[in-house]
Amino acid sequence: MTTVTLDDIRAARERIAGKVEHTPTVPSPTLSERLGVPVHLKLEHRQTTGAFKLRGASNAVASLNAQERARGVVAASTGNHGRALAHAAKLEGMRAVICMSRLVPGNKLDEIRRLGAEIRIVGNSQDDAQQEVERLVAQEGLVMLPPFDHPSIIAGQGTLGLEMIEQVPDATLVLVPLSGGGLAAGIAAAVKGVSPTTKVIGISMARGAAMKASLDAGRPVLVEELPTLADSLGGGIGLDNRLTFAMCRDLLDDVVLLDEDEIAAGIRHAYAQEREIVEGAGAVGIAALLAGKVKANGPVVVLLSGRNIDMDLHRKIVCGEAITERAA
Structure with a gap:
């Protein structure tokens, strides 16, 4: 089966050098205290276009x-x-x-x-x-050039994994937003290629998580696309999926789903405690930690994948106002 290798990801890093930002990874004192282990945030939402893509x-x-x-x-x-x-x-x-x-x-x-x-x-x-x-x-x-199921796309996203494991070489766990799987597959291939014992967990929303449903079924399946605060994680994986389904199946250690209130809590925490504006999809790693759905016994790296949130919606979430227009 065709797959994306560590060598492919390293070649992609050379190819895109100077075209993308090498984003920082910083410690989160609040999350570290909450979990009892070091928690680091990979600030990919600061990428040039506001997201890892x-x-x-x-x-x-x-x-x-x-x-x-x-x-x-x-x-x-x-x-x-x-x-x-x-x-x-x-x-x-x-x-x-x-x-x-x-x-x-x-x-x-x-x-x-x-x-x-x-x-x-x-x-x-x-x-x-x-x-x-x-x-x-x-x-x-x-x-x-599809958004996820393409070798060059996956290899490009995998450059994030190289940066994450270089910035936190003792990471025991990496949390990655999961949608069509290009990001999760690329990061998992990079991280496990360099540090095989590091776990990689995909985080998605409960409303229309196509990859999770497909993994549970053992094959790509259709899932109704529903409004969600994590709108960037919407969409199917394609019934003719060539790469990301198999790579996520083989490389991810687990998949965690979040409800809309949990995603909103992640967005609020990012703003109030980390001073970062992130969209719903970018906040799911933080949200999973806050909800107690992920445990760790060593350093954790959480990917903040994007900041392209509608600012009126962000204000409502931060202020605790109703969010039913995106999650009904």
Whole structure:
């Protein structure tokens, strides 16, 4: 079976050097005290486009040949991959088309437009948006660079794992947001390639966790996409999934699901205690620790994966106001 190796990830790091930020990892005194072990936060939400996705998108674009670059790129996205791909394509003077469902928040649409990409809004799920991607590939010859199930995307995201284990070499546990699995698979391959005893746990929301449902079923399955505070974790993994399902199955030590109140608590803690603004998907690692759903007997690294939250929603969450409009 084709997979992404540690060598692939190291090659991706060389390829994207100078195109992405090497983000810091800092200790969290409040979480460390709560857990009784050192807890470190990987501040990837400070990445250039506000999320980790720039790593995979930059590696994928850099891996294209001249003919493919001339054709332009297309992808389905819940927002952050689209923004990253738009940024990477703009740097290379390439056409980019981003297809999204109606569930994608407006602030993410605005940023993608600002970067000059074309936007297509199709249906109520990422699977619906993917159908438009496939039409554009067939009819206009665009090159599809999917958000997770692609070797260059996975290898690019895996560069985070290299940084995390280099910054905290004695880490016993790494917490990673889990959606389609590109991030979790890449980080797990990197971390376990360097430090085989370090555990990697995927964290997702209870509302529409496609990878968790697929892992439980033993095969990729369809899951209804529902509104959630962790909107970046929405969408399916694809019934024809080639890479991330098997890699997550083989490399992740566990998967933890969170309800909406727990995710909101993670966002609030990040702001009030860590002085960091993160979106729901970026806060799930913190949320899992606060909810007591993850235990550790040694240093923990928690990935804060993105900050692209609607600020009005963030204010409501921080102030403890009703959040039913995103979670109903």
